[in-house]
Amino acid sequence: MTASTGGPHLLDDLAWRGLIAQSTDLDALRRDLDAGMVTLYSGIDPTAPSAHIGHLLQWLTLARFQRAGHRPIALVGGATGLIGDPKPTSERVLNDREVVSEWVDKLGAQLRPFLDFDAGENAALLVNNLDWTEGLSALDFLRDVGKHFRVGRMLAKEAVSRRMESDEGISYAEFSYQLLQSYDFLELHRRYGCTLQTGGSDQWGNLTAGTDLVHRVEGRSLHALGTPLITKADGTKFGKTESGTVWLDPSMTSPYAFYQFWIQAEDAMVGTYLRAFTWLEREEIEELERLTEEKPQAREAQRALARAVTAQVHGQQEVERAEAASRALFGRGELRELDAATLAAAVAEIPSYTAERSEHPTIVDMLVGTGLATGRGAARRTIAEGGAYVNNAKIETEDWAPADGDLLHGRWLVLRRGKRNAAGVELAGA
Structure with a gap:
């Protein structure tokens, strides 16, 4: 989606899709994108055996950059996952190293279908920050990284400040998470020439801490781009159902339940979800938004959304199974034609x-x-x-x-x- 393809500029397309919440310097980023291939990264910590749809948004954002000719790095935090980003409410439970290692492998396997690892010059990379963190001594880390951070700025981070005000407080381990994530950006810049980090806007403090560290150590001004936190129409957290988080692993959220989550999208938000989570073109999405306004009962946009996202995550066959189950449950199809797994998933909903x-x-x-x-x-x-x-x-x-x-x-x-x-x-x- 670069100007050379005749389509909108990548940043213009991201803006239209509502995927730019914050940027260190959008004009400078545009110039760098226009000058040639940019290497960027986004990270995920293995705090569960599966990614969820919030992570999917980040992977699709990486994929949009790759389709525009840039090189994405998908980082799975085997090191940061051992510590955990501070939660606003309570201390994270530290998982065993063996568990974290297993989850690193699972998340790596999950994200691979969303990026092209054989694209030539801009082929995607999959990295684990444990590779450059595990052998680093505490003394070297404090001297080479810790000296560049100011405690006052770290305390200003919302999750940290809220924990400091609580009776529980915050451990030094979680407090140091920002240093670890910032060090990732420094290492990726040194190893691969990475100049852009993307992530959710709730991670903005961590993203800019990384750009600050690289600037202090290397004298380079790098980029950070924050995507918005997708919400429901009432402003509450998106990606949760009565039964819990919407996972990408089919054993944790069945393909049928996954499909149903998207098809139940609110009319007021379905356009937002279509822009952020699908590859549908602007004209098609705007037509679906028009149909939602004129004939909301038809739910054409919701069906297009559910089909597109479920196919991306679980494949077209699961889309067909989910739609067959939906029809059969309400008398418009043959229940006996459903396989046992699909029927069980449908009954569970x-x-x-x-x-x-x-x-x-x-x-x-x-x-x-x-x-x-x-x-x-x-x-x-x-x-x-x-x-x-x-x-x-x-x-x-x-x-x-x-x-x-x-x-x-x-x-x-x-x-x-x-x-x-x-x-x-x-x-x-x-």
């Missing part, structure tokens, strides 16, 4: 309960047990009015009970009251 086979639950029992009916009288009325379905087949008698052949993959039933209210039942026991 709707109200459900478990019944013992030995109890021989009837349709009335199950409607009440799942909460689709408020009581047995309401369940009977639903049946009498023709609104009760099991596996998309209408149930017309109150004493109907499932046989083994009714169970999906030998375990599940999908109940529905009317067109829009679905629930799952798992029959347990022999």
Whole structure:
């Protein structure tokens, strides 16, 4: 997306997509980008066995720079992950070295599909800051790095100041995190000529601490670019659901649940998400935004968003499975065609309960047990009015009970009251 391709300048495209919250000097960065290939980096700490969609935003930002001809470095913090960036509320629990090392490998494998590691001159690099930190003595680190930092500025960082004001305080280990992250920028500049660090705006203090360190040590003025923190329409944190964080690992957030997260995006925010998380062109996104204003009930933008992001993370086949499951749950597809994993994931996203086979639950029992009916009288009325379905087949008698052949993959039933209210039942026991 450089001027030479006939499209918008990279920085103009990033700005249109809402991906520039802060910059050390945007005009100087533009000049450097126009002058030739820039090497940039963004880091992630292995504080969990999977990245989440906040990390995805950073990886996609690196990918946008790479597609514009620049060289991205993806850093996984095997060293910084042993310490942890200070949390505003409490001390981080330190994970064992073996656990952190395992998570480094997992995160590295997760991010690889988003960057091109075989692109020639601007091929992406994957690095681990433990490689240049582990052998560094405490004395050398304090002399060569620590002497360039002023405690007053470090105390001004919001997470640090909030912890200092708390009863718990902050450990020297977490307080020193900023030095470690800054040292990464210095090392990457020395090793690879890296001149730009990107990250979330909540990391701005750490990003600029890195540029300050390089300036003090090397006399060079480097760049930092902060992306905004994506939020929901009410300003609350984006990327959380009732069941927790939206992870990229399919064993932690199923592809079906991942798809559902995006398709449930608020009308007021779907355009923001399309710009930040997809590769759709400006004209297509603006058309989807127009459709959202004129026909919000059609949810065309949400479907485009869910398809695009799920395909990036889990592949097109999982998109098709998720859409087939969504259709089947609400009577517009065949439930028996869903594989067991997709069905289990879909059932996990709707109200459900478990019944013992030995109890021989009837349709009335199950409607009440799942909460689709408020009581047995309401369940009977639903049946009498023709609104009760099991596996998309209408149930017309109150004493109907499932046989083994009714169970999906030998375990599940999908109940529905009317067109829009679905629930799952798992029959347990022999």
